Amino acid sequence: MAGTSATKRHRGIKSGSEDEILYDCELEDLPPELRWREWMLRVEAVIFASAEPVTRETLARVVGKDCSIDLLIDDLREELRDRPYELVSVAGGWQHRTRSRYAGAIQASIAPTRGAATMLSEFEAMVLMAVGYFQPVTRGELSKIFGKEVSRDTIAALRSAAFIASGPRSPTPGAPYTYVTTQHFLSAFGMQSLRDLPDIEALEDAGLLSRRAVQAEALLAEPEISEE
Structure with missing residues (x-):
């Protein structure tokens, strides 16, 4: 049933011991277009939450085994094309970075930023x-x-x-x-x-x-x- 599947996606599926939680990556109950959209959102959420570049192996844990990470990233980049930040490939993974044209605005705001590089002499x-x-x-x-x-x-x-x-x-x-x-x-x-x-x-x-x-x-x- 749809309600049961939704519960599995959000709460996980208990298997074997009570401590073993299997995350539903395949989302087989969803139609293809909604499944792809959910995978995109998961990948974006993981990258956004991470303090360091996220590797392909890490992203593969939250999507289906036959899902193309590269195509997901391409679709996310296209979606962010008009946003002040983008997805960049760096240090063997992917990370959200503010577009360089907004560096002046960020500096002028004097707002604390995430992951600011340490100042070196x-x-x-x-x-x-x-x-x-x-x-x-x-x-x-x-x-x-x-x-x-x-x-x-x-x-x-x-x-x-x-x-x-x-x-x-x-x-x-x-x-x-x-x-x-x-x-x-x-x-x-x-x-x-x-x-x-x-x-x-x-x-x-x-x-x-x-x-x-x-x-x-x-x-x-x-x-x-x-x-x-």
């Missing part, structure tokens, strides 16, 4: 960029890149902002920690993957980063590694 931002390019990279290697010490406080600030995390131990003497960027880094800067980083040659030409510094340090370390 210019040097912290450059260190973060270097981690993105050279990861996994040690603090010593970062210091070589910039020609001055990258302090533990700088690393701590980037870790606190969840932009970087510890990577594998370096094979160099002392096995220092290396650092790598996180999914939050990709999300905060609107990138789908590290391939979206700006062209490193342009930064080298501007004198902001030096690939040679890291390579030179690696060559100096090689004899010490071979002796162990």
Whole structure:
């Protein structure tokens, strides 16, 4: 009966133990057009509620097994075409983002925003960029890149902002920690993957980063590694 099916959709279906609740993803009692509409609304709700980009695997939990996530996203994007926000593909998933043309209005309102990127100093931002390019990279290697010490406080600030995390131990003497960027880094800067980083040659030409510094340090370390 229709009433029973509606109850299943909203309350779940108990199966096996009392703790096991199965969510009705297939919605077989609905006609195709209403089923598709309900899947669209579910996907939009999940993305809207999430603080981070939502992956395809996550969205697949709330729609039918034969549902095309890509077609749903296409339909949602079309529906939001005239809205001040859109669905963007970022960091391996999808996320709601305000359209750039409304950035001025949001700033002028001084309203608190969700998921605002942590403010970094210019040097912290450059260190973060270097981690993105050279990861996994040690603090010593970062210091070589910039020609001055990258302090533990700088690393701590980037870790606190969840932009970087510890990577594998370096094979160099002392096995220092290396650092790598996180999914939050990709999300905060609107990138789908590290391939979206700006062209490193342009930064080298501007004198902001030096690939040679890291390579030179690696060559100096090689004899010490071979002796162990």
